[in-house]
Amino acid sequence: MNLQQLRYVQEVARQGLNVSAAAEALFTSQPGVSKQIRQLEDELGIEIFRRQGKRLVAVTEPGRHVLAIAARLLGELDNLRQIGAEFGQETAGCLTIATTHTQARYVLPPAIRDFIARYPDVRLSLRQGNPTQVCDLVIAGEADLVIATEAVAEAPELLSLPCYAWNRCVIAPLGHPILESDPLSLEAIARWPIVTYDGAFTGRGLMNRAFHTHGLEPRIVLTALDADVIKTYVRMGLGIGLIAQMAHDPQTDAGLGVVDASHLFDASVTHLGIRRKSWLRGYVYAFIEGFAPHLTRRVIERALSEGGSDYEI
Numbered sequence: 001m002n003l004q005q006l007r008y009v010q011e012v013a014r015q016g017l018n019v020s021a022a023a024e025a026l027f028t029s030q031p032g033v034s035k036q037i038r039q040l041e042d043e044l045g046i047e048i049f050r051r052q053g054k055r056l057v058a059v060t061e062p063g064r065h066v067l068a069i070a071a072r073l074l075g076e077l078d079n080l081r082q083i084g085a086e087f088g089q090e091t092a093g094c095l096t097i098a099t100t101h102t103q104a105r106y107v108l109p110p111a112i113r114d115f116i117a118r119y120p121d122v123r124l125s126l127r128q129g130n131p132t133q134v135c136d137l138v139i140a141g142e143a144d145l146v147i148a149t150e151a152v153a154e155a156p157e158l159l160s161l162p163c164y165a166w167n168r169c170v171i172a173p174l175g176h177p178i179l180e181s182d183p184l185s186l187e188a189i190a191r192w193p194i195v196t197y198d199g200a201f202t203g204r205g206l207m208n209r210a211f212h213t214h215g216l217e218p219r220i221v222l223t224a225l226d227a228d229v230i231k232t233y234v235r236m237g238l239g240i241g242l243i244a245q246m247a248h249d250p251q252t253d254a255g256l257g258v259v260d261a262s263h264l265f266d267a268s269v270t271h272l273g274i275r276r277k278s279w280l281r282g283y284v285y286a287f288i289e290g291f292a293p294h295l296t297r298r299v300i301e302r303a304l305s306e307g308g309s310d311y312e313i
Helices: 003-014 019-025 030-044 061-088 101-107 109-118 131-139 186-190 204-213 227-235 282-291 297-306
Strands: 049-052 055-059 093-099 122-128 145-148 158-166 168-173 194-197 220-224 240-244 256-260 268-275
Touching: 003 019, 003 030, 003 061, 019 030, 055 061, 093 131, 093 282, 101 109, 101 122, 101 145, 101 227, 109 122, 109 282, 122 131, 131 145, 131 158, 131 268, 145 282, 158 297, 168 227, 186 204, 194 204, 194 227, 220 227, 227 240, 227 256, 282 297
Parallel strands: 093 122, 093 145, 194 220, 194 240
Antiparallel strands: 049 055, 145 268, 158 268, 168 240, 168 256
16 A cells, blocks of 8 residues: 555546546546556455446545544645745745635735735646636645635535635626615615625525515526626626625726625625645745735634634625
8 A cells, every 4th residue: 555546546537537638637638547446455455445347436435434543644744845845945836726716816805915925936826717626636635725605614625714704796787777776775686687796605505595585587698707807797788796895896897887796685694615634834824814804814713723713704
């Protein structure tokens, strides 16, 4: 048994039992992956994966236990590397942040600017995707932390820490009647075609619930993965836009008017997620505190040791 075999098993499970995809992700050959998994199964005396012919179709019951142990062992191996890096070179390394477009475009820039000024020798990387995708990057060890509104708190592998609360606004071309609504109501919004976020993003569940609670069915004509795309189609006159407040920029959104809609919807909370039992380098703590000042190193270390957070937004 060796760590390479555990990595192969873990990657195959992560790739939906697609051995070819796992081999590509691991920069090796499909036969090599299959051979190593077979050798591990023979040594353990169990089948980790159920097969139909040469195709893997399911994870067996003992296989689920093997995957859980493999995740713990490989996670601790990463921690060992982090400890060595932390005490060997405290101000250099790399930091990978997994996040959504709205966070990367409208929220993170000040924190990233300040972090780069403070830690010029740290290579910073942003990985973007929908909330589930960016959570998976951290779970897989491909990113150090995730910042998103959805999915973080629901992922059992992640410690979820609340960062800040936010709400929504309506945007429309200047002169649009919705901009004269005083006060703005759900009924007024529902009269118009709406361009808003994809169902996996940025509080869509809360938005839908608000309309349905009032017996309204919003006429959503287009959904998109980020606010900039939504604005493009609102400018074209396709509909009014319903976006996160922080995604409206008065300097760059010329030609669009905005109306606050925070009184119509429950607030959403953006969370930061890190792997449970992970070892974070000092500059990772520094970045987190720069982004969310209430999340100090002491708070995070206590939350990691206790498996939860005492903070609520």
